[in-house]
Amino acid sequence: MRLVIKDNSEQAAEFISQLIKNRILEHQKQSSTRKFVMGLPTGSSPLPIYKRLIKMVKDGELSFKDIVTFNMDEYVGLDHDHPFSYHYFMWENFFKHIDIQKENVHILDGKASDHQLECKVYEEKILKFGGIDLFLGGMGVDGHIAFNEPGSSLASRTRLKTLTKDTIIVNSRFFENISQVPTQALTVGVGTVMDAREVVLIVTGHSKATALYKTIEEGVSHMWTASAIQYHKKAIIVCDEDATDELKVKTVKYFKQVEQDNQF
Secondary structure, eight states: OEEEEESSHHHHHHHHHHHHHHHHHHHHHHOSSSOEEEEEOOSSTTHHHHHHHHHHHHTTSOOOTTEEEEESEEETTOOTTOTTSHHHHHHHHTGGGSOOOGGGEEOOOTTOSOHHHHHHHHHHHHHHTTOOSEEEEOOOTTSOBTTBOTTOOTTOOSEEEEOOHHHHHHHGGGSSSGGGSOSEEEEOOHHHHHTSSEEEEEEOSGGGHHHHHHHHHSOOBTTBGGGGGGGOSSEEEEEEGGGGTTSOHHHHHHHHHHTTTOOO
């Protein structure tokens, strides 16, 4: 596992967007048949990354015509065009600004009549496309990835999850009031994320410092589900200085030293 420490959140976003660009271009050189498959998150953390990827597409540096995407999660009960749904978020903030083909975009349907079937089919679609090449994710203040909150199985697959009060409170910042926040969501599992060939997490801000410490310096635990990436063969956490506030000085020095000459 790599830990890349940047001075601020903008530098972290720049590093990740360049990494994604490189991975896509490398794949296109090596494979003319299988599409590059990405896992994508919502929330505030990836927005600077999406803005940079949009610019790359508009500048002709990158194309998403042959990219397939699978989003991490979706609220239960919200229509696709609901302003607080993740469908709406992704199209407004990313997809409608790039050249991706609509049929290559996959987001869980929170209005599905059979949640179990929806999740099962989602996993099957990922396998149909040959698995996920790069899963981009964020990290919650309690160390969760997607909606795999504390206590989630580290072998979990895509499923229906009841959200904790803490998550509802944190996510209420995107709603007009807390009563509007759905109490359930469909989410990929920790095992789904771990199956990706590469996992990249963006972790920025002091509020994520404890979660980063638990993920980096302590053992793997289902109470801090992001810590599962310690077992991943190719995982990168990109953070800013504020997120390192709870790490030991020697930990920060070590990762800065080993990453000094590394690129993407």
